[in-house]
Amino acid sequence: MNYPWPEPGTSLDEVATPMPVIDEDRLAANIARVQAYCAAHGKAFRPHIKTHKIAAVARQQIEAGAVGLNCQKVTEAEVFADAGFNDILITYNILGAAKLARLKALNARVEKLAVVADSEVTVAGLAKTFDAARPLTVLVECDTGAKRCGVQTPEAATALAEKIAAAPGLHFGGIMTYPAVGGAEKVEAFMVRTMALLAEKGMDCPVRTSGGSPDLFSAHLVPSATEHRAGTYVYNDRSMVRAGHCTADDLAMHILATVVSRPAPDRAVLDSGSKALTSDLLGFSDYGAIAGFEGARVISLSEEHAVVDLSECTKPFPDIGSVVKVVPNHTCVVTNLFDRMVFHRGGKVTRVENVDARGTVW
Amino acid sequence: MNYPWPEPGTSLDEVATPMPVIDEDRLAANIARVQAYCAAHGKAFRPHIKTHKIAAVARQQIEAGAVGLNCQKVTEAEVFADAGFNDILITYNILGAAKLARLKALNARVEKLAVVADSEVTVAGLAKTFDAARPLTVLVECDTGAKRCGVQTPEAATALAEKIAAAPGLHFGGIMTYPAVGGAEKVEAFMVRTMALLAEKGMDCPVRTSGGSPDLFSAHLVPSATEHRAGTYVYNDRSMVRAGHCTADDLAMHILATVVSRPAPDRAVLDSGSKALTSDLLGFSDYGAIAGFEGARVISLSEEHAVVDLSECTKPFPDIGSVVKVVPNHTCVVTNLFDRMVFHRGGKVTRVENVDARGTVW
Numbered sequence: 001m002n003y004p005w006p007e008p009g010t011s012l013d014e015v016a017t018p019m020p021v022i023d024e025d026r027l028a029a030n031i032a033r034v035q036a037y038c039a040a041h042g043k044a045f046r047p048h049i050k051t052h053k054i055a056a057v058a059r060q061q062i063e064a065g066a067v068g069l070n071c072q073k074v075t076e077a078e079v080f081a082d083a084g085f086n087d088i089l090i091t092y093n094i095l096g097a098a099k100l101a102r103l104k105a106l107n108a109r110v111e112k113l114a115v116v117a118d119s120e121v122t123v124a125g126l127a128k129t130f131d132a133a134r135p136l137t138v139l140v141e142c143d144t145g146a147k148r149c150g151v152q153t154p155e156a157a158t159a160l161a162e163k164i165a166a167a168p169g170l171h172f173g174g175i176m177t178y179p180a181v182g183g184a185e186k187v188e189a190f191m192v193r194t195m196a197l198l199a200e201k202g203m204d205c206p207v208r209t210s211g212g213s214p215d216l217f218s219a220h221l222v223p224s225a226t227e228h229r230a231g232t233y234v235y236n237d238r239s240m241v242r243a244g245h246c247t248a249d250d251l252a253m254h255i256l257a258t259v260v261s262r263p264a265p266d267r268a269v270l271d272s273g274s275k276a277l278t279s280d281l282l283g284f285s286d287y288g289a290i291a292g293f294e295g296a297r298v299i300s301l302s303e304e305h306a307v308v309d310l311s312e313c314t315k316p317f318p319d320i321g322s323v324v325k326v327v328p329n330h331t332c333v334v335t336n337l338f339d340r341m342v343f344h345r346g347g348k349v350t351r352v353e354n355v356d357a358r359g360t361v362w
Numbered sequence: 363m364n365y366p367w368p369e370p371g372t373s374l375d376e377v378a379t380p381m382p383v384i385d386e387d388r389l390a391a392n393i394a395r396v397q398a399y400c401a402a403h404g405k406a407f408r409p410h411i412k413t414h415k416i417a418a419v420a421r422q423q424i425e426a427g428a429v430g431l432n433c434q435k436v437t438e439a440e441v442f443a444d445a446g447f448n449d450i451l452i453t454y455n456i457l458g459a460a461k462l463a464r465l466k467a468l469n470a471r472v473e474k475l476a477v478v479a480d481s482e483v484t485v486a487g488l489a490k491t492f493d494a495a496r497p498l499t500v501l502v503e504c505d506t507g508a509k510r511c512g513v514q515t516p517e518a519a520t521a522l523a524e525k526i527a528a529a530p531g532l533h534f535g536g537i538m539t540y541p542a543v544g545g546a547e548k549v550e551a552f553m554v555r556t557m558a559l560l561a562e563k564g565m566d567c568p569v570r571t572s573g574g575s576p577d578l579f580s581a582h583l584v585p586s587a588t589e590h591r592a593g594t595y596v597y598n599d600r601s602m603v604r605a606g607h608c609t610a611d612d613l614a615m616h617i618l619a620t621v622v623s624r625p626a627p628d629r630a631v632l633d634s635g636s637k638a639l640t641s642d643l644l645g646f647s648d649y650g651a652i653a654g655f656e657g658a659r660v661i662s663l664s665e666e667h668a669v670v671d672l673s674e675c676t677k678p679f680p681d682i683g684s685v686v687k688v689v690p691n692h693t694c695v696v697t698n699l700f701d702r703m704v705f706h707r708g709g710k711v712t713r714v715e716n717v718d719a720r721g722t723v724w
């Protein structure tokens with residue numbers, strides 16, 4: 001399909017809308033800032049590539065000092081293995097013969113691959129698939145308050161670790177969690193207790209990996225974590241500003257959108273609908289912010305329209321045909337809507353990258 | 363990317379998850395049902411292809427008797443023009459030199475193309491672009507209560523129609539609306555008044571096109587509408603069942619998802635996150651239904667996880683590794699997440715189609 005991707009050198013004013021665009025300098029600053037923080041606190045940093053899904057951006061993160069990559073699904077990891085990355089942690093329970101076969105093939109070619117597990121069923125499937133000739137590293141996923149996946153107690157974590165260690169084809173690599181925001185104390189307590197129980201069994205716990213972007217700069221409050229994982233920080237979004245993780249100056253992604261209608265004095269319609277922004281609210285009461293137009297509220301999205309309520313907008317809104325910059329509530333999911341991503345600096349397009357892992361939900 | 367699309371003949375049990383799958387018989391029945399209703403009421407039916415974005419499905423709709431296609435954006439229309447469809451209505455304000463140029467090229471090769479406009483700015487851009495050698499048909503978009511795009515009054519509709527008619531390169535084709543659900547009376551009143559005002563000016567109003575799936579079977583309450591447009595009906599979803607448009611037996615799309623974790627007695631996690639379902643709530647308090655498990659509530663989505671609250675589930679939920687069928691709140695946006703779509707009949711995959719117009723938001 002002949003989609004109107006811009007050429008490098010094009011002025012940002014001439015980019016087709018709706019279009020997400022990434023500020024190169026803010027992107028580089030976000031990468032550097034988090035890497036510096038983690039280095040200052042003696043933690044390895046492992047970016048979650050879900051936010052960009054682009055091999056070239058992952059390379060920037062590795063070059064800045066990241067220890068490896070975090071992926072969520074097998075096909076997502078395959079894309080980055082294809083691109084030459086040699087240290088990948090898949091923070092997911094991998095189940096079913098087809099996925100396990102693909103995982104085995106991946107493990108044969110990625111120097112340092114690891115997955116997580118939070119149940120005996122998952123571990124049994126992995127144990128059946130892998131053998132001592134080329135074992136797979138498995139971490140135990142721990143629920144430290146986010147109430148998603150994960151074993152519920154340090155005792156359960158220890159028991160599962162023993163199951164992993166007992167399998168000839170598996171290697172127990174440590175523990176992993178995706179914590180609740182602000183849950184540092186619970187993470188630390190869980191990790192300390194689990195390490196103690198494992199030590200009683202004569203077992204090491206080499207990797208203790210925590211994660212999250214919103215309270216990333218509190219990661220030092222989990223001294224037992226050897227590593228931190230985060231994705232959203234690389235582009236940032238409205239929810240990251242609200243969380244205090246960053247300021248509006250650190251927003252690398254905006255969605256350029258054209259005003260296509262001004263049907264009433266207090267209403268505007270933009271061409272960026274849910275198929276450009278997604279309907280992710282993340283606790284906001286509206287679907288995005290519009291840079292430079294405080295009080296303008298994106299009150300509803302159709303698939304190809306954004307309806308903007310201007311009744312509280314503090315300045316006159318642009319006319320039909322004008323382009324505005326939408327700050328997404330959630331950047332990661334915008335990435336997954338587009339086949340390519342436009343980058344810019346100084347008002348000009350610098351590059352257009354393929355979103356290499358778009359759609360890899362398997 | 364080597365995504366695990368299934369081959370025709372594969373058992374549905376072996377389809378990779380998460381995966382949307384389309385029941386062929388329900389699809390055909392949905393197409394036939396709506397076509398029969400419109401025929402019975404003397405209305406042309408024009409399907410909105412956004413829900414499937416697949417040329418082969420559009421062909422099924424045309425073969426069933428649809429008068430042409432409805433697209434929302436220029437690049438979406440281009441895909442269907444490429445596939446040979448010769449009657450396309452783009453229900454959008456087309457603005458900006460680049461889009462207008464592409465629209466002109468489209469008009470040169472599509473036998474019957476039309477767009478809508480709701481402002482003088484939009485009409486002026488179209489008037490400047492098209493000439494009498496190959497004019498473009500333009501309908502006036504009317505706001506009949508949905509408060510999205512559209513002129514606000516029949517008087518304003520008439521004035522804009524005159525502007526269109528006055529342009530040598532444009533042809534006034536009639537009026538279009540996307541109404542509020544349950545707004546049949548307002549649509550009828552607006553259409554009747556506009557037609558009367560146009561008649562006073564000696565102007566015909568050949569096409570009066572209304573739309574919507576939720577109250578599609580009330581379209582006969584708008585006798586002045588010559589045509590009805592709808593997209594969602596073709597697959598249906600949870601919101602269509604709630605609206606009374608259809609029953610659960612008419613749901614053609616389900617998302618197959620694997621139970622990847624049972625961390626607690628009242629919690630399950632599925633591998634279908636917002637990147638498979640979207641976060642579209644559409645007024646529901648949860649993110650999808652699970653066929654056969656009433657009371658199981660998808661209470662939160664991460665990008666690759668669905669957390670299911672089982673506390674009110676009326677029967678035991680399946681174990682880790684089992685596959686369940688999720689009913690999406692909103693089917694159209696699921697389509698736009700996947701490069702291909704799997705169809706099935708009798709428990710076996712029948713075909714896998716490219717989602718031809720995935721991502722065409724420009």
